[in-house]
Amino acid sequence: xxxxxxxxxxxxxxxxxxxxxxxxxxxKSCSNHVFEITQKEGFFKGLQAFQFRYKNxxxxxxxxxxxxxxxxxxxxxxxxxxxxxxxAERLIGF
Numbered sequence: 001x002x003x004x005x006x007x008x009x010x011x012x013x014x015x016x017x018x019x020x021x022x023x024x025x026x027x028k029s030c031s032n033h034v035f036e037i038t039q040k041e042g043f044f045k046g047l048q049a050f051q052f053r054y055k056n057x058x059x060x061x062x063x064x065x066x067x068x069x070x071x072x073x074x075x076x077x078x079x080x081x082x083x084x085x086x087x088a089e090r091l092i093g094f
Contacts, residue, residue, distance in 0.1 A: 072087070
């Protein structure tokens with residue numbers, strides 16, 4: 001099953017040009033992230049990574065500057081807070 005996910009992602013990379021793909025809010029694209037997790041940790045972890053990214057990479061996020069440490073962070077739709085290192089550079093502009 002692991003190889004099915006990896007194959008589907010490779011087909012996606014091959015047949016969907018980057019200009020037609022949705023732009024990810026994460027620094028590492030969703031397909032790259034899921035591909036790496038699936039390769040390293042197997043089918044179920046890859047499926048969990050896909051589910052997490054799918055739920056959280058669809059907008060409804062909020063960027064903010066943390067007043068405690070003065071760092072830019074993002075609140076995902078699942079209410080998880082991520083740091084600047086994980087946020088796509090195109091979104092950081094304030």
